[in-house]
Amino acid sequence: MIISLTSKSDDNLRVTRSGAVTLSADETYALVKVPMNAFILGVWLHKTTAFDAADEGTSGTLTLGFIGNGEDADVDYFMSDETVDSDATGIVTHDGGKHFSAAGGYITITRTINDSTVSPVVQVFVAYTVIS
């Protein structure tokens, strides 16, 4: 066995909760700011008002991603439209796994081509540890 043990660890934890955000237009919404060196442990999306039936069968999408860390934005890094399941209310989860090692950033939700007659309302919870 090759020993390549680490001494890097941290025991801080922060859970950040967004407000209840009404997605009234096809846009990217910055929901939660995360600092440099944050490692995302988990992301939960609570859909309190879903897309309505008017959007069914169309190409509308809702995805959860990030911007920042000196990278190109990745609008569906955490959740694809299939995972978000925007036609249903409830909570969907992702097990995280993103290190903002180069710079801070934002957790984002992106709405595209949505024909829903009611605006969806969502809330995001993000858990992270700052570890350099």
Place this chain on the structure above:
Amino acid sequence: MVNVLANRAADNFRLMRSGKITLSADETYAAVKVPKKAFVVGVWLEVLTAFDDQDNDGSLTVGFTGNNEDADPDYFMADAVSLPLVTGMKEVTKGKWFGDASGLITLTSVANDSVVAPVVRVWVMYSVIH
């Protein structure tokens, strides 16, 4: 109702980050040490340089040794989850309690014919609970 409520709880947790590990040989690599009574709640594997396994028969798995058990090299991630041919972050939430003894989170490379040595990093989150 049968009362079997737990009175054991802990509010500590620790996130461990390995260094960048170059998998230069087919070996088992000890990446992260976990103490006795640690309950592992999450493991992430970050593939920084992917395998370019020439005949595509190699594997990379994440497992453990210790806890007075036989080593289990793919307990946390089978090759189908670690996907070493693809860069990026892979995660698993499978739990493991090191109730008997401490242990090591391991990476095991098998039959890798890559001409460039893969580079990976491991993240492990645990809580110590008695």
